[in-house]
Amino acid sequence: MDRAEDFLGRYTRLLTEVSETGRLPRRDELDSFRALGERASEQGWALRELVGLYLGRTRELWGTLPGVARAATAGERARTGDALLGAVEGAVSALGEGHERAQRFAARREEGERREFVDDLLHGRSDMGRLAERAPRFGLRLADVHTVAVADGEEKYDDLHRTVRRIERDLRGRFGSRDVLLSTKEGRLVCIAASSDDDVLEHFVRLARDPGPGHLAARHIAVGREHPGAGGVVLSYEEALGALELAEGLDLEDVRLNASELLVFPVLLRDRGAMADLVRTVLGPLTEARGGAEPLLETLTVCSAAGYVNAEAARRLGLSVRTLSYRLERIRTLTGYSPNEPLQRFTLEAAVMGARLLGWPGKGV
Numbered sequence: 001m002d003r004a005e006d007f008l009g010r011y012t013r014l015l016t017e018v019s020e021t022g023r024l025p026r027r028d029e030l031d032s033f034r035a036l037g038e039r040a041s042e043q044g045w046a047l048r049e050l051v052g053l054y055l056g057r058t059r060e061l062w063g064t065l066p067g068v069a070r071a072a073t074a075g076e077r078a079r080t081g082d083a084l085l086g087a088v089e090g091a092v093s094a095l096g097e098g099h100e101r102a103q104r105f106a107a108r109r110e111e112g113e114r115r116e117f118v119d120d121l122l123h124g125r126s127d128m129g130r131l132a133e134r135a136p137r138f139g140l141r142l143a144d145v146h147t148v149a150v151a152d153g154e155e156k157y158d159d160l161h162r163t164v165r166r167i168e169r170d171l172r173g174r175f176g177s178r179d180v181l182l183s184t185k186e187g188r189l190v191c192i193a194a195s196s197d198d199d200v201l202e203h204f205v206r207l208a209r210d211p212g213p214g215h216l217a218a219r220h221i222a223v224g225r226e227h228p229g230a231g232g233v234v235l236s237y238e239e240a241l242g243a244l245e246l247a248e249g250l251d252l253e254d255v256r257l258n259a260s261e262l263l264v265f266p267v268l269l270r271d272r273g274a275m276a277d278l279v280r281t282v283l284g285p286l287t288e289a290r291g292g293a294e295p296l297l298e299t300l301t302v303c304s305a306a307g308y309v310n311a312e313a314a315r316r317l318g319l320s321v322r323t324l325s326y327r328l329e330r331i332r333t334l335t336g337y338s339p340n341e342p343l344q345r346f347t348l349e350a351a352v353m354g355a356r357l358l359g360w361p362g363k364g365v
Contacts, residue, residue: 002043004053009036011057014087019067022083030094037098041106047099054092058084111159114138118183122190124234131230139181145195146179147226148236151208151218152244156187163215164189167207175200188244189218192233195226209255220247222257242266249357268354275354282351283360285334293361296334299327300352303339 009032014025040050062068065084071077117134132142140146151157157164167189168182179194182204189208193200201223208218222243224236239259246265247257268275286293299317303324306313314324328339337344355361 002039007036007040007045007050007053008057009033011054011091012061014091015058015061015065015084018083018087019065019080022079025087025090030090033091033094034098034101037095038102041099041102047096050095050099051092054088054095058088114183115159118181118185118190121230121233122185122237124231128230139179140192141179141194142230142233144179145226145228146192146233146236147195147201147224148233148240149191149201149204149221149223150237150240150244151189151221152187153216153218155216157184157189157216158187159184161216163211166211166215167204170207171200171204174203190237205256218255220244220252220255220257222247222259224259246357250353251356265353265357268350269357272358276358278351279355279358279360282335282337282347283355286331287361289330289334296327296331297352297355299324300331300339300348303328304349308339
């Protein structure tokens with residue numbers, strides 16, 4: 001570790017020569033101050049400490065500098081002082097430039113290592129023990145139980161996106177060094193937080209939903225279930241991604257999606273062949289209806305959302321109750337399944353969900 005004196009370099013000699021000749025600092029001298037600024041930054045010196053060191057040395061030397069001591073008139077003192085202040089300005093400016101350059105390089109390196117850690121963690125492709133060792137540096141304790149929330153927007157998020165910076169500043173300012181990590185992955189915003197800190201995730205969801213004027217609000221925010229360890233982070237992340245995919249496939253309007261509330265869908269889709277067979281068998285006859293199957297599928301979807309209260313479903317569809325009743329009867333006639341019978345209603349709803357997930361009837365099954 002260098003001493004404070006080591007960071008002054010040629011400064012004393014520069015001031016001495018400038019006081020005598022009034023010359024400007026040379027390029028090689030300024031380059032040396034830039035290098036000192038870089039080295040000081042790498043050793044943990046703050047820029048204000050460096051500036052204070054240089055100004056303090058200037059104050060110590062001022063009255064003893066040859067040119068200052070020899071100045072006989074006010075004009076000579078002013079010219080010497082102006083030359084010295086110019087040299088101080090040049091040296092401190094070069095020092096600050098080097099310090100900032102080192103800071104930018106360190107930030108890029110830190111961001112690169114952070115990005116590598118996030119990629120390894122969320123893909124589960126690295127040794128879990130090694131991940132646990134690296135995690136505290138980035139604010140996580142992987143021995144704990146964590147939950148992952150993922151947000152997507154109309155445009156892709158990246159680490160430099162102003163909305164990401166806005167949310168990150170707010171989370172850090174409010175929660176400090178709590179067990180939380182915010183990052184981006186494949187155009188989505190990812191928040192990993194200890195499950196014991198429910199307020200962190202809830203605040204993230206609120207910010208992603210409404211980050212403020214001029215910022216990108218999320219279309220959907222999916223929250224995975226809580227799981228322990230590094231592998232649990234991967235599992236929770238995959239659950240959140242699955243919820244986002246379901247939201248897209250089912251055209252869900254909810255902004256917040258909890259993976260725990262959508263567990264039925266992975267079950268339904270586990271055997272896509274069986275699901276396709278269910279769709280063809282139950283809903284296939286709807287293609288024979290005038291206008292095709294889509295209006296009747298929409299009718300079933302809205303009726304389910306309205307709790308099978310015909311008046312409310314008709315209002316949402318912009319139909320009369322009589323027209324709605326006709327559509328429901330048409331569905332029963334064509335499919336043989338009645339929405340009024342609980343078991344048959346469940347079969348219809350499962351088939352409708354499967355149709356939406358499989359893109360039927362547009363894609364066929």
